Amino acid sequence: MAAPLVLTLACADRPGITARVTGFLFDRNCNILDAQQFNDRAGNGGPGAHDDRFFMRVVFDPDGSTADSLRADFAALADEYAFEWTMVAENRPRRTIIMVSKFDHCLVDLIYRWRTGELPIDPVAIVSNHPREAAIRVDIGDIPFHHIPVTPETKPQAEAAFRALATQTDAELIVLARYMQVFSDEQSVHFAGRCINIHHSFLPGFKGARPYHQAHERGVKIIGATAHFVTADLDEGPIIHQDVERITHADAPADLVRKGRDIERRVLAEAVRLFAQERVLMNGGRTVVFRG
Template identity: 80%
Template sequence: MSSPLVLTLTCADQTGITARVTAFLFERGCNILDAQQFRDSTSDRFFMRVAFDPLGTNADELRGSFAKLGAEYAMEWKIVALDRARRVIIMVSKGDHCLVDLLYRLRVGELNIEPVAIVSNHPREVAIRTDIGDIPFHHVPVTKETKPQAEARVREIAAETEAELVVLARYMQIFSDEQSAHFAGRCINIHHSFLPGFKGARPYHQAHERGVKIIGATAHFVTADLDEGPIIHQDVERITHSDSPADLVRKGRDIERRVLAEAVRLFAGERVLMNGNRTVVFRG
């Protein structure tokens, strides 16, 4: 059997796009497995994700043929293998709960990723207290004076490993504008707050001081604007007046790990499309 492919596209909304895309696949003997589409009325843009079985049709030939249709509608598009594991760098500081959860979900088959490196600004015995198998670990210390060199080293690791995604699994260093731009659209951060509320440091303590009744976590793309990148996934949990800041931190860790894991799953499944400073997320 041939491996399934997935086509994602976005362009200015026009009539006939869905018909042209599905006809293109039909005419080449492909079988559509799942199709989702969305028109954003505010930006007047069209978004589409189609998973299909090429039934022996060559993927490169499909890309070459689709280029003409893509140019006709001025699409941003790609056709990629759906079952290929995405190459991922995971970055951590001292809290490894999100990393451990990602590795567990990988082991049980929930995530279609291939961790090619783990990077931390702390030594391994400080940053990670679990077995990471044969995943290469890189200690890249960061100080105010060495930050440019440290970020350059991360870019080198990404290039050497051909990483497709960088996951900040509670990596407690702020990327420079240069680093944010370099990894634009392929770096996901987990923020321990339900953005846009309680940005920056110690959000659970901020939430406790405000007496909130719901806390949450947000997975978003990294941009130069701190904690303001396009949001991929969020979740919340109810709390009460009796919860201390420590309780909020404890409960928050559980939200963080599941929100980040879901964002990574969505990205690996080609289900996240950029829409300006927002995202279109095709669930499934």
């Protein structure tokens, strides 16, 4: 039996979209397993967004039809409504490159969740700006490791080498798992919509070094983490997932760091899951995230 397919689409809102899409699937004897939609009537997507935008995610049983044939048939309807759309197998693992510097807690968590079948990804490479012995303390098995050093003088060449690697491995997703190098504008544009970063949620406050120590000095009561798409605006890309944890006066800076790392790994893993399951749609400067 063929695996279920996932259809996602975005377009200008107008009457009849849901009926036409579900009717298309009904006419081909496809059984809808899950369906979610969102009408952004207020145009709240921020810069680049449009009023009255429609978003939809449908999981369905193709009943013997191939994804290629359904995509070919759906193209006419997509053209009529000017859909931005994808139709892929639900169980298709995303070819993923994970980038890391010297803190590997997020990398360790992603590898664990992948190995246990929780994350539908296919790690095709791990990349670090540090040698393997300095960057990773976990067994990465057969996942290829690439050391691409970065200095201010060699950054253009290093970024070019990484783009070549991404092309060579046919990577669909880039995960910055505490990769502590800032992408250039060119690199950010090249990987737009398929590169996810994680950082603490103190920004724009407590910038720079030792942010948890700065937060402790201010006596903050909540710490958190944010996973977002990488854009040319540093740490300001469309947000995919966030979480927080309360702390008390008894928490020392080391406690904030420990709890912060725990939140970072959870938030990044959830963002990767949402992306890999086709649950994240772009809406200008924001995202539409279909939970499940």
